[in-house]
Amino acid sequence: MVRPTMEDVALRAGVSRALVSLVMRGSPKVSELRRSAVLKAAEELGYSPHAMARSLASRTSTVLGVMVSDLHNAFFAEVVDGIDEVAREQGFDIIINTGGRSPARERRALESLLSFRPAGLVLLSPVVPATAIGKAAEQLPVVLVARSSRVSTVDTVNDDGEVGARLAVDHLVSLGHKRIAHLDGGEGTQAGPRRRGYVAAMEAHGLAPQVVSSEYTDAAGARAIRSLIADDALPTAILSCNDFNAVGAISALEDAGLCVPQDVSVVGYDNTSLAALRHVSLTTIDQPRAEFGRLAADALLQRVREERTEPVRHLLNPSLVVRTTTAPPGGPR
Amino acid sequence: MVRPTMEDVALRAGVSRALVSLVMRGSPKVSELRRSAVLKAAEELGYSPHAMARSLASRTSTVLGVMVSDLHNAFFAEVVDGIDEVAREQGFDIIINTGGRSPARERRALESLLSFRPAGLVLLSPVVPATAIGKAAEQLPVVLVARSSRVSTVDTVNDDGEVGARLAVDHLVSLGHKRIAHLDGGEGTQAGPRRRGYVAAMEAHGLAPQVVSSEYTDAAGARAIRSLIADDALPTAILSCNDFNAVGAISALEDAGLCVPQDVSVVGYDNTSLAALRHVSLTTIDQPRAEFGRLAADALLQRVREERTEPVRHLLNPSLVVRTTTAPPGGPR
DNA sequence: TCTATTGGTTGGAGCGCTCCAATGCTGTAA
DNA sequence: TTACAGCATTGGAGCGCTCCAACCAATAGA
Numbered sequence A, B: 001m002v003r004p005t006m007e008d009v010a011l012r013a014g015v016s017r018a019l020v021s022l023v024m025r026g027s028p029k030v031s032e033l034r035r036s037a038v039l040k041a042a043e044e045l046g047y048s049p050h051a052m053a054r055s056l057a058s059r060t061s062t063v064l065g066v067m068v069s070d071l072h073n074a075f076f077a078e079v080v081d082g083i084d085e086v087a088r089e090q091g092f093d094i095i096i097n098t099g100g101r102s103p104a105r106e107r108r109a110l111e112s113l114l115s116f117r118p119a120g121l122v123l124l125s126p127v128v129p130a131t132a133i134g135k136a137a138e139q140l141p142v143v144l145v146a147r148s149s150r151v152s153t154v155d156t157v158n159d160d161g162e163v164g165a166r167l168a169v170d171h172l173v174s175l176g177h178k179r180i181a182h183l184d185g186g187e188g189t190q191a192g193p194r195r196r197g198y199v200a201a202m203e204a205h206g207l208a209p210q211v212v213s214s215e216y217t218d219a220a221g222a223r224a225i226r227s228l229i230a231d232d233a234l235p236t237a238i239l240s241c242n243d244f245n246a247v248g249a250i251s252a253l254e255d256a257g258l259c260v261p262q263d264v265s266v267v268g269y270d271n272t273s274l275a276a277l278r279h280v281s282l283t284t285i286d287q288p289r290a291e292f293g294r295l296a297a298d299a300l301l302q303r304v305r306e307e308r309t310e311p312v313r314h315l316l317n318p319s320l321v322v323r324t325t326t327a328p329p330g331g332p333r
Numbered sequence C: 001t002c003t004a005t006t007g008g009t010t011g012g013a014g015c016g017c018t019c020c021a022a023t024g025c026t027g028t029a030a
Numbered sequence D: 001t002t003a004c005a006g007c008a009t010t011g012g013a014g015c016g017c018t019c020c021a022a023c024c025a026a027t028a029g030a
Helices: A006-013 A017-024 A032-045 A051-058 A074-089 A103-114 A130-139 A161-175 A191-204 A218-230 A243-255 A289-304 B006-013 B017-024 B032-045 B051-058 B074-089 B103-114 B130-139 B161-174 B191-204 B218-230 B243-255 B289-304
Strands: A063-068 A093-098 A120-124 A142-145 A154-159 A180-184 A210-213 A237-240 A265-267 A284-286 A313-316 A319-321 B063-068 B093-098 B120-124 B142-145 B154-159 B180-184 B210-213 B237-240 B265-267 B284-286 B313-316 B319-321
Touching: A006 A017, A006 A032, A017 A032, A051 B051, A063 A074, A063 A103, A063 A289, A074 A093, A074 A120, A074 A289, A093 A103, A103 A120, A103 A130, A120 A289, A130 A142, A130 A154, A142 A289, A154 A161, A154 A289, A161 A180, A161 A191, A161 A237, A161 A265, A161 A284, A161 A319, A180 A191, A180 A218, A180 A243, A191 A210, A210 A218, A218 A243, A237 A243, A243 A265, A289 A313, B006 B017, B006 B032, B017 B032, B063 B074, B063 B103, B063 B289, B074 B093, B074 B120, B074 B289, B093 B103, B103 B120, B103 B130, B120 B289, B130 B142, B130 B154, B142 B289, B154 B161, B154 B289, B161 B180, B161 B191, B161 B237, B161 B265, B161 B284, B161 B319, B180 B191, B180 B218, B180 B243, B191 B210, B210 B218, B218 B243, B237 B243, B243 B265, B289 B313
Parallel strands: A063 A093, A063 A120, A120 A142, A142 A154, A154 A313, A180 A210, A180 A237, A237 A265, B063 B093, B063 B120, B120 B142, B142 B154, B154 B313, B180 B210, B180 B237, B237 B265
Antiparallel strands: A093 B093, A284 A319, B284 B319
């Protein structure tokens, strides 16, 4: 249970501790003879460098901290993939922590991450107050994903929800729909831009917006549909605030004896793995998630290397994924 | 960008560095006067202890490393919740890393985690070879979740897949089914026990097992159903190897004009969030995921505190969750 | 009065490493 | 031969912290 140290390797290889350090860092100024002796000794002892001692001594770190607000959401997993890819390319490791969507837990996760003195921090859709983010940003470079900020030391990567909503509306309009309702995400992240994009797109087409208050869950989507039916206000097409909501909406429509897409078309948002299931096959708006991660890592590493001090604000374009829940109104031709 | 050290706090509070250290660790042998002075100074400077320096000096760690084989799978998120809960209770933090189901990436993630010298390691369904796990276990306590091991220094936490499969078969038999097929998980984790449990339960009921080769995806589930239909070998009930497979199976059945559960009953496995969607409402087998995490953390912390040297092998009982994809054979009564 | 005892406080050593100035050792030019 | 590069190699200081023995009142006991 006790790991060998550099000293042990040096002793075994018959060289100094400093020489072992050079070999471990791949320095070119070591003779081939010593290098192989050191590597052999390290191998035999099962030695690997102590990252903490290293970063303590060098006052640098090759670790990026990633705070995932919700591990349950596969959205973040793909962003992490993107971060990981870029980080690894550039010789950095990542450590992840999660806040479980609770500000208190998230704050603690942040503290924990900071206590490792990583080179930088990526916060995925954090729910902590902006002041906490600002404080962290005083200590190290910080990038926010799926959350905006006006702090000049913080970079951000977001999708353009207005564009996404417009894509969906344009698609439905091109199919011939005129009555298109939006099941709104309420207080949820990014619900605002999506709603604004929907309203703007409707008005641009000369159509009357119909915003129905809802939430990011399948139960809420179903509830919204039931209330629309009860009010006799069901449109020919629905733009849900996200995929879960859309699936709930579809099931409520089917419960009411309506067919999707023949009677009502439904569009989701996020293109989660759920949407791709053949059983669901949801037309939806895709966000370039891995790209989010890559851009976030790139931005962070630029700051880490002090190549840039001006903030960047990435706003990525989502895209439309047409599956089988949308069709022209009035049944199949 | 430069964080204050203990020295800075000591200077500002007019005490020694050692005294600050005592305060930071909540030692009782500090006068109230000094304690408040130190805390005030720390607050003013925005000081928080450097976890790495601390663990280096104390040769202990309050960090548990968690390797998640696949961040995309919400199964692990719930296990992590359980780990996090117990760890936090006992004053430990967790850092997560992911291997993305690739042995090479996972190995690297393991290395990275080890380089922080955590107090212990939880591996969630790792795909690295057993030797790599054994090597890690020489350096620190290791607990395996959703993977078994015979190494005596490694604790394991698993669900009893045989019991789960039997629960499903018993449920279907009690509904009156006699022809029940199992869509097999092939090489997938835990596919073996599930298959064995299915076969044993069928034989216990005096029924003929029908194992159909498949995989843990919805496409595979659909394929398996189509081949059963093509062979005119469709049973009255299906036990899928997991929920994804079950959803694929359902959609293929519906495509073929069959109704679930009137014509064919379907049972999944895992009780993912997918199964709970009203649109899916899948009868399935639930694993106590958070309990996995809690037990894993408990076992690990026992080893960390050297309270135990004998391995523990937790085998948890899954439970049946009846939703709407199962019914007596031959349509509704 | 003097010595123990106790509780609070401190300086110094050291955790495993990096960094740097200094050292030794070639080989080459004068 | 001496001088001087040029290069590989080394010891020591120090990163921010913990731990420990030592220390210093202040009080208690004899």
